[in-house]
Amino acid sequence: MIYREAGDFKTSYRSDGQTFPIRLDRWGYYAVLAVAFGVLPFVIDDYWANAVFVPFLIYAIAALGLNILTGYAGQVSLGTGGFMAVGAYAVYKLMTAFPDISVMIHILLAGGITAGVGVLFGLPSLRIKGFYLAVATLAAQFFLVWLFNKVPWFYNNSASGQITAPTRTVLDIAVTGPTATAPAKYLTCLVFVVALAWVARNLTRGTIGRKWMAIRDMDIAAEIIGVNPLAAKLSAFAVSSFFIGIAGALLFAVYLGAAEVGEAFGINKSFLVLFMIIIGGLGSIFGSFAGAAFLVLLPVLLKNTLVGGFGWPTDLAAHIELMVVGALIVTFLIVEPHGLARLWQLAKEKLRLWPFPH
Amino acid sequence: MDQLIFAGEVFLNGLMTGVMYALVALGFVLIFKASGVFNYAQGVLALFAALTLVGIQQGQIPFAHLINAAFGTSLHHFGWTVPAVLAIALTAGVMVLLAFLIEKLVLKHLVGQEPIILFMATIGLAYFLEGLGDVMWGADIKTLDVGLPQGISDAIESTTANWFGYGFFIDRLDIWATVIAAALVAALVAFSQYTKQGRAMRAVADDHQAALSVGISLRFIWVMVWSIAGFVALVAGIMWGTKSGVQFSLSLIALKALPVLMLGGFTSIPGAIVGGLIIGVGEKLFEFLIGPMVGGATENWFAYVLALLFLVFRPQGLFGERIIERV
Secondary structure (H helix, E strand, O other): OOOOOOOOOOOOOHHOOOOOOOOOHHHHHHHHHHHHHHHHHHHHHHHHHHHHHHHHHHHHHHHHHHHHHHOOOOOOOOHHHHHHHHHHHHHHHHHHHHHOOOHHHHHHHHHHHHHHHHHHHHHHHOOHHHHHHHHHHHHHHHHHHHHHHHHHHHHHHOOOOOOEEEEEEEOOOOOOOOOHOOOOOOHHEEEEEEEHHHHHHHHHHHHHHHHHHHHOOOOHHHHOOOOHHHHHHHHHHHHHHHHOOOHHHHHHHHHHHOHHHHOOOOOHHHHHHHHHHHHHHOOOOHHHHHHHHHHHHHHHHHHHHHHHHOOHHHHHHHHHHHHHHHHHHHHHHHHOOOHHHHHHHHHHHHHHHHOOOO | OHHHHHHHHHHHHHHHHHHHHHHHHEEEEEEHHOOOOOOOOHHHHHHHHHHHHEEEEEEOOOOHHHHHHHHHOOEEOOOOOOOOOHHHHHHHOOOOOOOOHHEEEHHHOOOOOOOOHHHHHHHHHHHHHHHHHHHHHHHOOOOOOOOOOEEEOOOHHHHHHHHHOOOOOEEEHHHHHHHHHHHHHHHHHHHHHHOOOHHHHHHHOOOHHHHHOOOHHHHHHHHHHHHHHHHHHHHHHHHHHHOOOOOHHHHHHHHHHHHHHHHHHHOHHHHHHHHHHHHHHHHHHHHHHHHHHOOHHHOOHHHHHHHHHHHOOOOOOOOOOOOOOOO
């Protein structure tokens, strides 16, 4: 039939434990990958890449990272913007210091550096919890932004205090800098998204993910059954910061091209990513994507309707956007605290029985 | 010696700033004690109150910007001005109405949710109110003047000039803010200790279910607490608005109040005040002594790092209730 487990026989433990146990889901996943890799790069233009796809992919990585920390391990963080800045400045320093090494390696290294910084700021999580920790991560946010503003070494003493991405190529195609084309930018981000989503999915359903969830649900109880809180919390901070660092590196090097730390990585970025995982769904890989897509598309849609459609001034549209986002957050928390991911799951449950409800 | 006198001036100014922080932190503590909600929107409440006050005072037409955009009109002012006292009273009314609506539309539906969900809901609320304030009254920077004295205090300058040979620069507005904040705290303490509603509020703070079982209306208390928090926000909005103009950055003082709370403990009114003073003095002195060596603008992060280091050693803050966890 259409969407059924029945008839899809598993003959090994491996196939029984796979991510998409239902055949149609599997096909859907491969179809999405095929379209993303095989069709979109050939049809994408500058507008769609810059307004929708590239920011969506980058924020999806950031949301995955924050979801690992907040959704799976239960440690609320408001320092996402600061950690993204670490990734951006790390990739900038690496790109300018070692121009001969591939930029892909630089981006991965930037993630690694961010992971180290994340662990450092994650140390207080061993003593403090909940709101206190959320506020403590604000220290990371403000301190890091200040640091990148005040120490000229980080921006190579440039007069404007900005960092600008030099042109770097992968397989002789420019992926950063002003000459990079829309398909090149899109494909670079896509490769990272697919790889990192695969990593995130497999980490969260293995031993380490179960430890994170045990800590989230009740840390004292988790400690009693033998989960080491030090290792679990710090590994969550490390993995999460690795993802967020890569998102920051891509945001600066591939998407923005030039960045000023206070503007590009301020506190608002932290909230934006937090909203993505609330709306998408805490503790869900699909939710990270759904939330990122929703909050990237919403401003574009509102702007097109209000400014393009009604001809209202842009500042008014921006304020209305604030109201809509705020109201949506509250509505989601009231109606569906588990976000879009939960709605998607409910729809699939219904579909498995459809058209016979019993 | 000169250095010491300068440090003394910085210290005094830090104390004054600390009082302003404490004023915002007070609103947080009130709501947190009574409903367990960590109200991130407190700073935006202050901004909204200040915007509304200016709007009413100058006779602005609410939503003029939106109406103009939608219908092509060009409305902006009613053409009258409202006296400061009346405008403050009207704004207080608006804040009570807002408290009622927040309870009715948001909090009522979130009873029994985890604290972190409630916290995130208030972040959403903060965004909504920020947008609403801008759409209602326009986003341009406004000056707020309700007749509070401003400028350097001559009396203090001449006295200190006689004592040390150097006149201290202290803003009269800061002195007034200190006096008003002290009066407000005294009034709040008296209210919660000696009135029926105040006792009911403390009962709710102590135990929701026990309070319900002796016949206290939880919803009434919540509306009341949010109204009081709105009123505190109004006072804070007037002070900060007079000091630095009514603009978006006003809502960021909420972020400054967070480390104050962490230092003082989320549940303690004296804690909010002592925490505010420590942060105010600490960040001013740090900027004065260490700031020039590391490039300045350390005020942006000093408070958070101080609070962070402090919490590692005493997780419940200075005056907070001891955190006891059981499985």
